[in-house]
Amino acid sequence: MLVDAFKNWSKYSYMSFMLGAGLIIGQTLAFKFEWSHIFTMVASLLGYLSVTLIVNNKRLNGWAGLISAAMFFYIGIKAGNPADAILNAAFIVMLDLPVILSKKWGDTSKVRKINESKNPLFWWIITPLIFIIIFLLFYFMEIRLQTPRPVIDSLAASLGLTASILTVAQISDSFYIWAIQNVMQAILWGITFIQGDATMIMMVMYIMYTLNSAVSFIDSPWFVKEMRNVK
Secondary structure, three states, rough: OOOOOHHHHHHHHHHHHHHHHHHHHHHHHHOOHHHHHHEEEEEEHHHHHHHHHHHHHOOOOOHHHHHHHHHHHHHHHHOOOOHHHHHHHHHHHHHHHHHOOOOOOOOOOOOOOOOHOOOHHHHHHHHHHHHHHHHHHHHHHHHHHHHOOOOOOOHHHHHHHHHHHHHOOOOOOOOOOOOOHHHHHHHHHHHHOOOOOOOHHHHHHHHHHHHHHHHHHHHOOOOOHHHHOOO
16 A cells, blocks of 8 residues: 555646655754654645645545644644644544545545535535534634634634535535635644744645645546546
8 A cells, every 4th residue: 555655646746745845844954953843844744645645546645644633733732723723633533534444445436526416506505504603613612712813723624624524525626625725724824933833834834735736626536537436
C-alpha cells in the first residue's frame, strides 16, 4: 500500500505536492528553530499528503489524515481555535477511520453531482441548513469560551463539516465547498499568526490545500467520469 500510494498520481498532483512540501519546509526553516515549528511542519506535510492522496484515490490517505488530524487537533486547541480542533476530530471519525477500516474504499462508481443524484432538491435544501446549524453551534460555543476569533473559526469549521458530510455521501460538489473552506482556513491561520498564536506554516498549508482542490476539478475521479473505478 505504501509504494502504491505514490504511483500513478496526475502530473498536476506531483507538481502541486512538491511545491507545497517545499513551501512548508522552507517556511519552517525561515523561522528560529523550535520544536513547535517542527511539529507543525510534520502535521502540515502529512495533511497535505493526505488531501493529495484523496484526489488521486489512494487508500494511504486514511493513515496520513488520521495522524495529521490528531496533530492539528492539538495545534487548534493550543492556538485558541477550538472549532478547528473539533473539525479535525470529526475528520478522523468521518473521513479517516472509514478509509482505514473499509475494504470497499476506493469505489468511485457512485460519485455524482447534486443534480445527478436521485433527489437533488433534498441536497440543495439540506446542505445550507446543515451549514447554518453547525455554524451557530460553533459560534455560540466560541462566544461562551471567549475565544479570540469566534466568527472566522466557526465559519471555516462549519464549511469543513458540511463538505465532509457531502464527501461521505459521495457528492462531488463537496469540493467546491472544500475550496472555499481552504481559503477561510488560510485566512483564519493568517489572522492567528498575526495575533501571535501560531506560525505562518498553517496559513501556507491551507493556501496549498486550495491549489489541491483546484487540481481535483481537472484531474480527479471526483470530477472526471472516465477516471472512476470500482475496487
